[in-house]
Amino acid sequence: MNRVQRGKLAMAAVAIGAGLLSVTGCGYINAQQTSHQYAASDGVKADLGSLELRNIAIVSTGADKPGRVIGAVFNQSSSDATLVINGANGAQTSVPVKAKSQTYLNEESDAAILSSAGGNPGSLVTVSLSAGSESSKLQVPVLDGSLVEYQKYLPAGATPTATPGSTASEGATHKGESGHATEPATTPSESGH
Numbered sequence: 001m002n003r004v005q006r007g008k009l010a011m012a013a014v015a016i017g018a019g020l021l022s023v024t025g026c027g028y029i030n031a032q033q034t035s036h037q038y039a040a041s042d043g044v045k046a047d048l049g050s051l052e053l054r055n056i057a058i059v060s061t062g063a064d065k066p067g068r069v070i071g072a073v074f075n076q077s078s079s080d081a082t083l084v085i086n087g088a089n090g091a092q093t094s095v096p097v098k099a100k101s102q103t104y105l106n107e108e109s110d111a112a113i114l115s116s117a118g119g120n121p122g123s124l125v126t127v128s129l130s131a132g133s134e135s136s137k138l139q140v141p142v143l144d145g146s147l148v149e150y151q152k153y154l155p156a157g158a159t160p161t162a163t164p165g166s167t168a169s170e171g172a173t174h175k176g177e178s179g180h181a182t183e184p185a186t187t188p189s190e191s192g193h
Helices: 003-029
Strands: 044-048 051-059 067-075 081-086 092-097 101-105 112-114 124-131 134-143
Touching: 044 124, 044 134, 051 081, 051 124, 067 081, 067 092, 092 101
Parallel strands: 051 134
Antiparallel strands: 044 051, 051 067, 067 101, 067 112, 081 092, 081 124, 092 112, 124 134
């Protein structure tokens, strides 16, 4: 191999190396977003000893009105556990969770109702969590029934609040940005996913 060919080979190797470095450099410099865990829904997540709380939120129509806790609680231990949630003004509810099992706080389970939500819809309220000797505080969002998917979780006797440009009784259509009636978006349960 002569001197010119070695020079061309060296330049090609440098070019390939620079190309590979530029392709992989993004992962080296920037954090991987797929390795960052976060609550991808309206609720929040927390871990309390062997209990894992996911998508926790309170559904209510007002700060001094009853609020229903929704979400999921997973028990990773081999013993039954009871999650106790203390809210504002002495409000308290408990959620039993069997060993190596989960409890979904939805329409099929017993309602976990706080006598006072502690905050108006759209706010975050601090609740105290305890299970056995573990305890923690968590900021939980308060949601209302203005979104159809949360209306079924409103505590008994509560009526959803109306949003500007719509009414709580609208089911078939709602006003879009243009002010014209549009079809509502389907929820995952309506679309079959």
